[in-house]
Amino acid sequence: MTEQTEQPIIPAQAIDTSSVMRCYVLLGLGMAVGFTNMQLVSTIGVCAMLAGIFWAYKIRQKNEKESLIWNHAQWMVRTFWVSSVYAVIAMLLWSSTVYSNADFSSMHEYMAMLKTGKVVPGIAEKAATEFINTNGTILRWATVGFHGPVILFVLARFVKGYRLADAGKTIDNLKTWKI
Numbered sequence: 001m002t003e004q005t006e007q008p009i010i011p012a013q014a015i016d017t018s019s020v021m022r023c024y025v026l027l028g029l030g031m032a033v034g035f036t037n038m039q040l041v042s043t044i045g046v047c048a049m050l051a052g053i054f055w056a057y058k059i060r061q062k063n064e065k066e067s068l069i070w071n072h073a074q075w076m077v078r079t080f081w082v083s084s085v086y087a088v089i090a091m092l093l094w095s096s097t098v099y100s101n102a103d104f105s106s107m108h109e110y111m112a113m114l115k116t117g118k119v120v121p122g123i124a125e126k127a128a129t130e131f132i133n134t135n136g137t138i139l140r141w142a143t144v145g146f147h148g149p150v151i152l153f154v155l156a157r158f159v160k161g162y163r164l165a166d167a168g169k170t171i172d173n174l175k176t177w178k179i
Contacts, residue, residue: 015068015069015168017068017069017072017165017166017168019059019069020059020069020072020073020076020161020165021162021165021166023052023055023056023059023073023076024072024076024158024161024162024165025162026048026051026052026055027048027049027052027053027056027076027079027080027154027158028154028155028158028159028162029045029048030045030046030047030048030049030050030051030052031045031049031151031154031155031158032045032151032155033045033048034046034048034049035147035151049080052076053076053077053080056073056076056077056080057073057077059072059073060073060074060077068165068168068169068170071170071171071174072161072164072165072170072171074171074174075157075161075171075174076158076161078174078175079154079157079158079161082177083150083153083154083157086149086150086153087147087150090146090147090149090150091146091147093142093146094142094143094146094147097138097142097145097146098135098138098139098142101138102131102134102135102138102139103134103135104131105134106127106130106131106134107127107131109123109127110123110124110126110127153179156179157179160179
């Protein structure tokens, strides 16, 4: 009988998950502020999301496949792509809902000027403001109804991943399209 040398088992707490956890925070914050209606804040949020996804790809690339760190980086990457599909579906539903229910009468004058080529300065801003004021309710409800679930989905997956990374545990089903 030959002796087998056993590899020492590294406890989950000994694995440094701080990089993964910071990436989860960056992506979560980016998502939370990326969809505000303030242009500068929204731009910062989108940049944070992009930096976070590049960071997740880098983490995944640097770590051994199927390791704890790789597992969480894969979860973040997969969350990004799955939520992108959901976001495209939400945008299509939002567009069709707004297009079929909104009042476009405030845009008629602007469209007529565009056809003649004689656009008065400030007319586009005036038409857009009137459109938003007239259709604010449908715009808000469509946004909350279609984009809200996507945002909640992403945040829930990031919270789940963060908690499991903090506990030193892997994500069980990386291929799920659910939370």
